[in-house]
Amino acid sequence: MRVSQLFHYPVKSCRGNKCIEMEIDAFGPKWDRRWMIVDKDGRFITQRQVPKMGQIGVTISSESVSFDYQSEQIELSMVEAQGQKDERLVTVWRDQLIGNRIDHPVNAWLSQKLGREVQLVYMPQETVRQVDLEYAELGDRVGFADGFPFLIISEASVEFLAGKVGYPLDVQRFRPNIVVSGCDAFAEDQWKKIQIGEVIFDLVKPCSRCVIPTIDLESGQKQPEVMQAMLAYRKQGNKVMMGQNALHRGEGMIAIGQEVHILKAV
CATH class of the missing domain: 2.40.33.20 (PK beta-barrel domain-like)
Structure with missing residues (x-):
């Protein structure tokens, strides 16, 4: 095998x-699901609610994170993509965590593509979400x-x-x-x-x-x-x-x- x-x-x-x-x-896998899209209340959004999410591509390099959808693209520097420390909580199922909210035009870009108001958040290294x-x-x-x-x-x-x-x-x-x-x-x-x-x-x-x-x-x-x-x-x-x-x-x-x-x- x-x-x-x-x-x-x-x-x-x-x-x-x-x-x-x-x-x-x-x-786990480096950079795997370190970012998440949430609604205005900080609750996670997935393809269960918005199937189109599976068509949004994300490319990672040591210096940047870029999103693409069809022929459109938007890029953040890795510093921008890791956001600012934010004490507001985000929710994944029953887990409430502190996630860095990202202040960048990517939020408007994603909101426009997904047809609803959304926010991109990042899980910083110090966050420990227990399995x-x-x-x-x-x-x-x-x-x-x-x-x-x-x-x-x-x-x-x-x-x-x-x-x-x-x-x-x-x-x-x-x-x-x-x-x-x-x-x-x-x-x-x-x-x-x-x-x-x-x-x-x-x-x-x-x-x-x-x-x-x-x-x-x-x-x-x-x-x-x-x-x-x-x-x-x-x-x-x-x-x-x-x-x-x-x-x-x-x-x-x-x-x-x-x-x-x-x-x-x-």
């Missing part, structure tokens, strides 16, 4: 970026992702579902960070601990899926047949599960083509 694709998502619910290699820091202690150790942290720093899925799992839907499905619909090839569909359900390069990952919880995987990445339109297929083949209790949430043990680099070693399975 090998790593076939890697992705990081700088802004929660915006388009992801393919990586050849991925730097892993204390938060749910039912699945994690004290000190395990995550950025603005829903709950965990990594999502791992196999190519075969997505191909299985595509076969039931009747057309190809881009793996990015499922917002993975690490995609694995060379295993059977849903083999990842049996993994508890894996190693890629020098980094160990604990697979701690199946990922409960919402409407986001039904959204076509190009058109932004929902395709309900994707959810129907997940309900038919991936329902567990009253939820639909695809992929595995994971925590990393250690920091370093991983890359496409590296072997995936199973250290512990169910």
